[in-house]
Amino acid sequence: MNDTQTSVYRADENGYFGEFGGAILPPFLAGPMAEVAAAYEAARQDPAFEEELQSLLSKYVGRPSLLYFAENLTRELGGAKVYLKREDLNHTGAHKINHTLGEALLAKRMGKKKVIAETGAGQHGVALATAAALVGLDCEIHMGAIDVEKQHPNVVRMELLGAKVVPVERGGRSLKEAVDSAFEVYAAAPDEYLFAIGSVVGPHPFPTMVRDFQSVVGREARAQILEAEGRLPDALVACVGGGSNAMGLFDAFLPDDSVRIIGVEPAGEGLGTERHAATMTLGRVGDLHGMHTKVLFDESGEPAPVHSIGSGIDYPGVGPQHAHLEQIGRAEYVSVTDDEALDAFQLLTRTEGIIPALESSHAIAHVVKLAPTLSPESIVIANLSGRGDKDVDFVAERLRRA
Template identity: 60%
Template sequence: MENTLQFGRFGGQFVPPPVVEALKELEAEFEKAIKDPEFWEEYNYILTEYVGRPSPLYYAENMTKDLGGGKIYLKREDLNHTGAHKINNTIGQILLAKRMGKKKVIAETGAGQHGVASATAAAMFGMQCDVYQGKEDIIRQKLNVFRMELLGATVHPVERGTQTLSDAVDAAIEAWVEDVENSFYLLGSAVGPHPYPTIVKEFQKIIGQEALEQIKEKEGRLPDYCIACVGGGSNAIGLFDAFVPYKEVKLIGVEGAGKGVDTELHAATMTKGTEGVIHGMNTIAIFNEDGTPKPVYSISAGLDYPGIGPEHAYLKDTGRVEYVPATDDEAVDAFKYLSEKEGIIPAIESSHAIAYAMKFAPTLDKDEVIILNLSGRGDKDVEAIKEYMDSKA
């Protein structure tokens, strides 16, 4: 069993020997690809002509004036094709799968955005796509399930455990191991055994690279704060990576506190978790006393995960990033707030970051600047949020 770590004491490959061999093959192809100008030419062409990048950095003037504090800019990943940041990574990984001669991609999904992005990329490249999604999340995200099927993917309901994202990851990995010769595991977040956290960051860091140049153009300087929601952590690591070297820029990740961190119904990994091994990596996660992953809860299927990417664990451990919780109620209020103030319906995942900004921005001076990553749009969440609001009425 390989356990070389990549991020301080976090990361590694805590997986069976057959998987180690598949990961070595993947890492070798990845290392070759990122040194190949033709790979990047094709990747950037697709992101520009198909995905619609660069995504705008939008000054949220109404929100800024209403909150009465720092200036808020929204990095509009919701405007990407398929409606979220996930497509950046699926395009990169599908190009790797093509280079490796794979005919089928296997993916896991929670909120469905990664499933939709995987199905989209597979359709574009004529590959078979199998998506594993917890039965509970299938109920919560019916629209995205239909979109995946419309794009030609097969959605496999996962009925074990809490029937959510963590269980979907387990099922997807098992399916990949059974057909490792022909299939490519298209992992959706910056989690899992090495080299996946590094691969996902490589294809998501365009978010921060663009935002860095855009804020310099708009404000003539670096931002004071970057804020993003965190489940597994791909949109957050994508935004943060470009700013990590600049110590004067404070980085804040917002995780799902569910019904509250003092209840059993939360997914506040960084607030309540401990170090341990989950899904092939050493990271911070929420465990039962026997060391198994503990069931977690968030209104957001995309944040409903008991662990976090190992680089985030490292960034917390070193103090470079601060991680804070936001509850379901706060996220729903933020979902409504941005819709009303800016005419932008955000994903419920992103709404957790908005919720924190709503509390934080008023404490800042008017010349301080926040970049908030709007990781996805909220079409997929409207039905569930309506039910939630009706239940509270």
């Protein structure tokens, strides 16, 4: 990116993307967070850090991940060619390993002994526990009690990897409460831990740092589609909760105005209900978890209870760069319901023999709507951010009740 593009698509020195972002923290946490920002900046410019991370991504994670032409799905839908960026094939089964390895290496570089984080669907928790085991760190994962029950296989994986899993019983007992709980523990002992945030959310530098670690997804996809088709795609589609998999795919294409960028968030049981997590569609500007962004608030002005069939995207906020991209008109945000995501889960499984995560199924659900409206010469890339092994028991039970 040139200097003009950098100023539009990169945070300023205080972590703001336009009006969104920053580090809105109590004074006693300002120092520890500034330490993280300084450590990341030094690591980012250190060739040895980058070399170690890239080596692990290649030799441990299995990158580059495939860019797969979904020929059967394309034929089923009609219209545009559909490609899937297969992050589900990564070690641990999702895109989360891309940034947790970076965070674990940074924690070790900073002399930390422990990493702590939240998780929703469990994919970030599994990935962080994996990275911590690899580099020799203790790991503590906070998880909403609803998600502990819903995503039990991932809880077992985390515990097998040596992580301490803390069920969170307060409030809505889901992702937002898990973030709150983990942050409280971190705030009491910031010298002991690195808070390894699981998305492009939170105070500066995390929206930038997690995006940078995830940007490998888009760089690969850009090179792969140019090799396969000789041109850039017409559209990118990715699910958005906090928004890390989406920013990972979108980042390399931001300067390419010909490429539509579409984030898909959870409409849950419907936008007219209170059972959704459609922050970009129905939220308003406010502060949450150390950042200034779009937030779903309840009538009392507190972050609203949210719902999605995809546990990893039931979050009442969104990464500040997403809010900025919408504001400047570079990205568009749509929503799909639980039922639409469940239909897409089944469709991709039947047509391609690929079982997607319910989070990723939101992106596929929008592709189902989008592809038939485009010409056969058009190209859509959807980020298949995770595999659905974790969801099959829940889906089976849901289908039995239908």
